[in-house]
Amino acid sequence: MVCHSTREMQRGPVLDGLPEWYLAEQLREFKLGRRGNNPANRAGVLMGAAMAKVETEPQLTALARHFAALRPKPFIRVIRGDIAAGRAHYAIRCASCHGAKGEGKPEIASPPVNVQEDWFLLDQLRKYANGQRVVHPSNAGGVMMKASAAALSPDDLRNIVAYIAKDLTVTSPLQKVAPPKP
Numbered sequence: 001m002v003c004h005s006t007r008e009m010q011r012g013p014v015l016d017g018l019p020e021w022y023l024a025e026q027l028r029e030f031k032l033g034r035r036g037n038n039p040a041n042r043a044g045v046l047m048g049a050a051m052a053k054v055e056t057e058p059q060l061t062a063l064a065r066h067f068a069a070l071r072p073k074p075f076i077r078v079i080r081g082d083i084a085a086g087r088a089h090y091a092i093r094c095a096s097c098h099g100a101k102g103e104g105k106p107e108i109a110s111p112p113v114n115v116q117e118d119w120f121l122l123d124q125l126r127k128y129a130n131g132q133r134v135v136h137p138s139n140a141g142g143v144m145m146k147a148s149a150a151a152l153s154p155d156d157l158r159n160i161v162a163y164i165a166k167d168l169t170v171t172s173p174l175q176k177v178a179p180p181k182p
């Protein structure tokens with residue numbers, strides 16, 4: 001609850017509203033040590049350590065079910081970019097797997113990208129591109145995902161995320177509250 005909510009500054013992603021199948025799949029990857037064992041990815045290592053405490057498959061699926069049942073949480077958009085460029089790249093490079101609305105395609109194990117916070121999407125894209133997010137060779141979709149992130153420049157990735165957050169994300173943006181006037 002501390003790591004996957006908005007209560008702490010140093011925290012992991014909010015997972016509310018991700019589909020149960022994707023959460024369970026990723027939790028299994030952490031549990032099996034196929035994700036979360038790359039020392040270069042400190043956040044991933046913390047998550048790998050946390051999963052060591054989840055002992056049984058029923059516990060794991062119950063966790064996935066819990067987060068999947070929560071409504072996606074609105075968040076403050078922090079990633080700025082060229083929306084038109086991002087839209088064009090998304091249509092060509094991402095939509096075939098993640099859907100025109102970012103809704104994901106469970107039949108090819110592609111998660112939605114329209115519920116996560118923008119900073120987390122960009123963080124993961126960078127980590128796929130630089131190898132910090134490890135995908136097991138048997139995870140064919142993940143291998144293709146890595147290749148598609150690695151084929152784009154840092155600016156392209158930022159623009160794509162800015163576009164997703166503006167046009168595809170299912171929640172309305174939270175606004176920063178202006179500080180009180182002195």
Ligand code: HEC
Pocket residue numbers: 090093094095096097098108109110111113116120121122124125135139140141142143144145148149152160
């Ligand atoms: C060949 C299909 C395919 C393409 C093309 C593709 N993805 Fe993915 N994407 C996947 C799969 C499968 C996963 C889950 C991989 C894993 O297990 O790590 C994924 C994972 C992700 C994640 C991690 C989500 C999370 O919450 O963990 C993000 C973000 C993402 N993709 C964004 C994109 C963007 C942006 C593009 C376009 C540049 C793209 N993907 C292109 C299939 C694809």
